[in-house]
Amino acid sequence: MPRKLLVSSFLFLGLTFAPASSAAGGGGTVTPLASRPEVVRARAAATLPRDRHKQVDALFAPWSGKSTPGCAVGISRDGVLDYARGYGMSDLEHDVPITPRTLFHIASISKQFTAFSIGLLAQEGKLSLDDDIREYLPEMPDSGKTITIAHLLHHTNGLREQGQLLNLAGWRGDDLYTEADILWALTRQRGVNFAPGTEIVYGNAAYTLLAVIVRRVSGKSLKAFADERIFKPLGMSDTRFRDDHAELVPRRASAYGTREGGGWKLSIPNTDHYGSTSLLTTVGDLLKWKQNLLDARVGGQALVASMLTSGRLNDGTVTGYGGGLHLGDYRGLRTVSHDGMEGGYRTEAVLFPDPRLAIVALCNGSTISPTDLTRKVAEVYLGERMKDVMPPAVALPGTELSALAGNYWSPLTDEVVRLEVKDGALRQVGVPTAFVPIGNGAFRPGESMHVWRFSEPAADAPRELSIQDAWPTTRPFIRVTSPMPADSALASFAGQYRSDEVDMTYTVRVADGKLAIRWPRRDEVVLDAVGGDRFVGSLGTVTFTRAASGGIDGLTISNRRLRRLRAERLEGGVRVR
Structure with missing residues (x-):
């Protein structure tokens, strides 16, 4: 490269260049151009952004084809x-x-x-x-x-979640959702x-x-x-x-x-x-x-x-x-x-x-x-500038993992989480992420900083679980110990249930040995028993409630953002009292 052009390139990069000084009489040695510190620094400064950009490109490479979104x-x-x-x-x-x-x-x-x-x-x-x-x-x-x-x-x-209210009112996922629809649902609510x-x-x-x-x-x-x-x-x-x-x-x-x-x-x-x-x-x-x-x-x-x-x-x-x-x-x-x-x-x-x-x-x-x-x-x-803050994994025998599997219910949120041991790790049923043990009864889901902590069970008391995620409100859970309903008992839950808060009547029936709930314009949701009168499905937790007489008088639907939406049981079109 001509000397004049090289100097101009350095100036463009915000660098300066000066020739090596000569000894008296012009007899000094000259440092090779490629080895001079200013040249090395200039090259490093010029290549660093490109290296970073290549690393960014590598991160997005799985989504860079012509047959995939990105x-x-x-x-x-x-x-x-x-x-x-x-x-x-x-x-x-x-x-x-x-x-x-x-x-x-x-x-x-x-x-x-x-x-x-x-x-x-x-x-x-x-x-x-x-x-x-x-x-x-x-x-x-x-x-x-x-x-x-x-x-x-x-x-x-x-406030209860707007989309879930509309879904329970019969809106489908590909329906048009308007502000008026949301206000209609929110203004009907009697609970929070x-x-x-x-x-x-x-x-x-x-x-x-x-x-x-x-x-x-x-x-x-x-x-x-x-x-x-x-x-x-x-x-x-x-x-x-x-x-x-x-x-x-x-x-x-x-x-x-x-x-x-x-x-x-x-x-x-x-x-x-x-x-x-x-x-x-x-x-x-x-x-x-x-x-x-x-x-x-x-x-x-x-x-x-x-x-x-x-x-x-x-x-x-x-x-x-x-x-x-x-x-x-x-x-x-x-x-x-x-x-x-x-x-x-x-x-x-x-x-x-x-x-x-x-x-x-x-x-x-x-x-x-x-x-x-x-x-x-x-x-x-x-x-x-970053620190390694991920809690390290600790070894835990398979027998201890198996002891933690089961169904847990939250009295705060009315949610149910189901845990199983699969492929040698504790997991939520239907969720691929494995729980990593980090000691003292605590686990983290995958590489997250969330903490699921199990207590040692007290005598004659169910094991407890607390979940601390990105939000400061810790959710308490207790292990469900109520027996599963017998197949013959499932028919007692079947019937119609009415919620005025979403202007909808739900039908519960027994299908293939399980309960299922359906309502107009929505696909039927299969409910899995988790113990007693409590069931879970894709809409969350469904809990059947009983009158003082012991008969079923209604149900509630709950998930993280919508708790205890009530529907009352109908008999001959009249609410059960």
């Missing part, structure tokens, strides 16, 4: 784009590849923009986070305890999951209601408000809330789920509601937003600080959830993040605020885990 990834460092690339196909039917400009439905990542809109209105004095939501949503039922806007923001409100402020349970109903509050307070839809106050000021020209499922959106990725027998099928949500979901955007636009969480160009430092401040329970417990954002850490480094999952869309956006690194992965295949991918990307960039 992801767009974007990485910025201190507000400067470091890398952006698309992998796989945006549209498998028309051979359209994913690029950094592909738009994705980002599902629950949408929540932080709803929260920020509420924060802007609070900043202007148009509402207070301590306001009772019924000031703005008078149609919501009075649960006996005040639910505030802050309870909605921080998932400490106790828990008293506001006593627990945290993540859900979507709260953020749908927050979108309604934005409209009623500002006089503008959340779509218009966020566009005017957030997206345009930040130059997020490819970002908008979607309120019309039939709208044509150029460059939007389709989404895909797996088809039984192999291959892919379309899996695009039909939603005409937003606030909890339904934001369309690109990796580049989300990186602009992540930078705003660092420099507060829009909203100001006070509002951004409130977004990054965790909610608290009534007893002062920190929840780890701010304004539509998970506030946590990964291998010793602080994180501000959120994921999304709806239809076949899988999304994740994470900010490491101290090194000022932001990573966004937006994917369109249901089997892709963008959360895992973004954390692996972070290890490529920040691995030398």
Whole structure:
């Protein structure tokens, strides 16, 4: 390379070059050019980003073919784009590849923009986070305890999950879901999951209601408000809330789920509601937003600080959830993040605020885990700053594992978990992840930091289990010791059950030696007995209740986000008393 061109190359890289000095009279030795320290440093500086980018490409390689959905990834460092690339196909039917400009439905990542809109209105004095939501949503039922806007923001409100209510009311997965449908379901509820402020349970109903509050307070839809106050000021020209499922959106990725027998099928949500979901955007636009969480160009430092401040329970417990954002850490480094999952869309956006690194992965295949991918990307960039915090595995005899298998019921949430020993490891029935023993009766599911801890059984008392996951509310469980119902007893559960809260009548019958529950427009759900009057199926735990006479008078349906929805037994069209 000519000497002049070499010098220019170093200057372009921000480096300087000077020839070796000569001895008096011009007789000194000259260090070979390739060995000079400044040349070595320049080459290292030039190749390091390329090496990182190759490592990122390797992480996404399984999703880079022309017959698979995939992801767009974007990485910025201190507000400067470091890398952006698309992998796989945006549209498998028309051979359209994913690029950094592909738009994705980002599902629950949408929540932080709803929260920020509420924060802007609070900043202007148009509402207070301590306001009772019924000031703005008078149609919501009075649960006996005040639910505030802050309870909605921080998932400490106790509201039942909107999608599950609609499913129990007969909506199918591919039906159109509207804001009016959700309000219809929420305003019929006579019960809540828990008293506001006593627990945290993540859900979507709260953020749908927050979108309604934005409209009623500002006089503008959340779509218009966020566009005017957030997206345009930040130059997020490819970002908008979607309120019309039939709208044509150029460059939007389709989404895909797996088809039984192999291959892919379309899996695009039909939603005409937003606030909890339904934001369309690109990796580049989300990186602009992540930078705003660092420099507060829009909203100001006070509002951004409130977004990054965790909610608290009534007893002062920190929840780890701010304004539509998970506030946590990964291998010793602080994180501000959120994921999304709806239809076949899988999304994740994470900010490491101290090194000022932001990573966004937006994917369109249901089997892709963008959360895992973004954390692996972070290890490529920040691995030398990370700690090994995973609790090590300990050996546990098979007999001790077998002693832990069985059915466990939570008196708090009314959930049931079923555990078995399979392939030499403790697992949840139907879940492939193995539990790893870490000592003192505790296990972690796979490579997660969640802890499942078993107590030593006391004399004449069932074994207890506590589950601590990403949320601070520990869920207690006790082993189910009630005997399984005899086959002859199953017929006593059969009949019709009516729930006014979802305007639905359920039919329970005996089919092939098991109970099954069905309701209009939905596939029948087979129920497995777990002991006594309690059964489990794909909709959660079904518990039959008894009157003082001992006869069955109803049932309740429960899962993590919807507890004890009651349906009363009918005989001749009349409720059993």
